[in-house]
Amino acid sequence: MSSNELLTGAVAVRDDAAELARLRADLSAQAPNLLIDGHWRPAASGATLDVDDPATGAVIARIAAGDAQDVEHAVAAARRAFRDGPWPRLPASKRAALLFALADAIEREQGRFALLESLDAGHSLASIRAGDLPLGLRSLRDYAGWATKIAGEVPMRSSEQAGMDYFLREPIGVVAIVTPWNAPFLMVLQKLGAALAAGCTVVIKPAELAPLSALRIGELCARVGLPDGVVNVVTGTGLAAGQALAEHPDVNLISFTGSTQVGRSIMAAAARSNLKRVVLELGGKSPVLVLGDADLDRAARAIVAEIVFKSGQYCAAGSRVYVQASLHEALLERLRAGMDGVRIDAGYAAGCEMGPMISQAQRERAQEIVDHSLAEGARALTGGRARPGAGYFYPPTLLTGVESHMRAVREEIFAPVLTVMPFADDASAAQIAALANDSHYGLSAKLWSRDLRNVHELIGRIESGQVIVNGGGGEATLPFGGVKQSGYGRENGHVGLSAFTEIKAVRLGY
Ligand code: NAP
Ligand code: MG
Numbered sequence: 001m002s003s004n005e006l007l008t009g010a011v012a013v014r015d016d017a018a019e020l021a022r023l024r025a026d027l028s029a030q031a032p033n034l035l036i037d038g039h040w041r042p043a044a045s046g047a048t049l050d051v052d053d054p055a056t057g058a059v060i061a062r063i064a065a066g067d068a069q070d071v072e073h074a075v076a077a078a079r080r081a082f083r084d085g086p087w088p089r090l091p092a093s094k095r096a097a098l099l100f101a102l103a104d105a106i107e108r109e110q111g112r113f114a115l116l117e118s119l120d121a122g123h124s125l126a127s128i129r130a131g132d133l134p135l136g137l138r139s140l141r142d143y144a145g146w147a148t149k150i151a152g153e154v155p156m157r158s159s160e161q162a163g164m165d166y167f168l169r170e171p172i173g174v175v176a177i178v179t180p181w182n183a184p185f186l187m188v189l190q191k192l193g194a195a196l197a198a199g200c201t202v203v204i205k206p207a208e209l210a211p212l213s214a215l216r217i218g219e220l221c222a223r224v225g226l227p228d229g230v231v232n233v234v235t236g237t238g239l240a241a242g243q244a245l246a247e248h249p250d251v252n253l254i255s256f257t258g259s260t261q262v263g264r265s266i267m268a269a270a271a272r273s274n275l276k277r278v279v280l281e282l283g284g285k286s287p288v289l290v291l292g293d294a295d296l297d298r299a300a301r302a303i304v305a306e307i308v309f310k311s312g313q314y315c316a317a318g319s320r321v322y323v324q325a326s327l328h329e330a331l332l333e334r335l336r337a338g339m340d341g342v343r344i345d346a347g348y349a350a351g352c353e354m355g356p357m358i359s360q361a362q363r364e365r366a367q368e369i370v371d372h373s374l375a376e377g378a379r380a381l382t383g384g385r386a387r388p389g390a391g392y393f394y395p396p397t398l399l400t401g402v403e404s405h406m407r408a409v410r411e412e413i414f415a416p417v418l419t420v421m422p423f424a425d426d427a428s429a430a431q432i433a434a435l436a437n438d439s440h441y442g443l444s445a446k447l448w449s450r451d452l453r454n455v456h457e458l459i460g461r462i463e464s465g466q467v468i469v470n471g472g473g474g475e476a477t478l479p480f481g482g483v484k485q486s487g488y489g490r491e492n493g494h495v496g497l498s499a500f501t502e503i504k505a506v507r508l509g510y
Pocket of ligand 1: 178179180181182183205206207208209236237238239241242243244246257258259260262263265266280281282283284314315412414443481482486487
């Protein structure tokens with residue numbers, strides 16, 4: 001191996017190809033099973049679903065199509081493990097040690113996890129290696145650290161009553177984890193870490209389009225010694241397995257990431273059934289505000305990088321760009337050049353910068369929204385047409401001449417599509433914030449400016465769960481979640497952890 005090979009990554013690429021071939025062989029031999037109470041077994045109905053490679057459309061694995069019967073068994077197992085098993089009663093330091101061991105086990109296999117996620121969800125290996133994997137591991141380890149720091153309080157007394165008052169923070173119980181296909185590994189780990197640190201037991205229902213990393217995480221949970229029934233994995237469709245969890249009378253919390261439409265139906269199901277708690281991380285249509293003093297080169301690079309990350313299938317991606325009029329043309333030129341330079345290929349191909357979309361249905365939906373806006377007068381400076389041939393590829397697309405009522409500006413497209421609109425050079429902070437806030441969503445606003453006064457004024461006015469100033473991305477310790485129809489509750493750190501606990505107040509008289 002020459003030092004030149006090491007520098008160019010040629011060796012890594014050769015190893016990837018061999019490892020990918022082994023992975024494909026293992027997946028095609030993998031039995032379509034669910035993980036329930038420590039045992040792998042087929043769905044009660046015997047039904048299965050095919051899982052495909054979005055870069056080719058070829059089937060790579062079969063999974064069990066779990067339904068309400070399987071959910072019944074999995075929730076019962078999780079309840080037994082919670083009520084009778086050791087997990088919630090273990091010393092917190094032992095729970096922490098097991099979570100650290102799980103993180104180590106995942107890290108030892110991180111090469112394989114990256115390939116698995118790339119093959120299943122379509123994303124570039126580089127983005128998974130730099131993003132999902134380290135972020136997921138940091139999140140899991142952060143929650144492992146929190147396991148020993150969950151505490152109640154002994155408040156000051158306000159009355160003359162004799163005795164003592166205190167409150168406990170207890171695990172909430174059985175948690176359903178329902179996740180989307182766009183960041184399957186990361187979403188499962190974030191929720192699992194919080195649930196397990198708090199002492200809960202779980203049933204994971206991954207998206208049927210990218211379920212493979214969740215199954216492997218389940219396997220490693222058993223391998224590092226988590227007791228049977230603490231982590232159960234039920235693959236299957238949202239309508240069968242997901243809905244059954246949302247309706248289930250013995251699930252205490254559903255931690256959901258996905259679309260606003262399904263989030264709404266989960267909240268309704270929770271209300272109809274047992275008033276289970278809900279945490280909903282939903283869609284977004286995040287604004288990017290580029291002010292007159294912005295570093296335009298940096299801003300353009302970051303805007304392109306974010307919209308091509310996961311082929312635009314990233315809930316927090318800035319997709320509605322508003323730029324001060326005097327910078328409009330210069331920004332468009334930079335965005336177009338950046339988008340045209342993106343290398344599109346299968347996620348696991350050497351040098352890939354952007355992979356395919358997850359499915360033909362998602363790509364058709366994106367095309368429909370783009371076409372609708374083009375018919376209403378928008379113009380595509382680049383992209384705008386699905387790439388012909390195998391796989392679900394869609395090119396980076398830059399739309400100008402858009403108006404605020406157009407579907408491309410209003411709807412979450414979940415594809416690498418940017419809309420760009422100018423605002424007057426003398427617009428006030430209130431007027432600029434009104435553009436950002438002109439959406440049902442409120443997940444992650446981006447702001448490009450070095451003028452602290454403007455920045456602070458806009459931060460105060462923007463309706464969003466998160467405001468990112470001058471670039472940057474996911475942080476495992478910063479609360480994440482949306483306002484308005486982007487969701488309900490927050491994830492990460494002790495703020496995220498609190499959703500997995502319930503408070504019990506105690507008045508102890510003598
Ligand atoms: P989705 O269609 O809402 O599905 C999410 C999960 O819910 C999947 O596991 C799905 O199962 C399941 N599901 C579907 N219908 C259900 C029902 N009636 N009851 C219970 N569960 C049901 O979302 P997606 O298309 O997978 O993901 C894309 C969406 O996720 C986008 O809107 C994106 O913005 C959002 N997202 C948000 C965040 C965030 O943190 N805010 C992060 C990532 C993604 P099946 O797919 O197997 O049918
Ligand atoms: Mg897949």
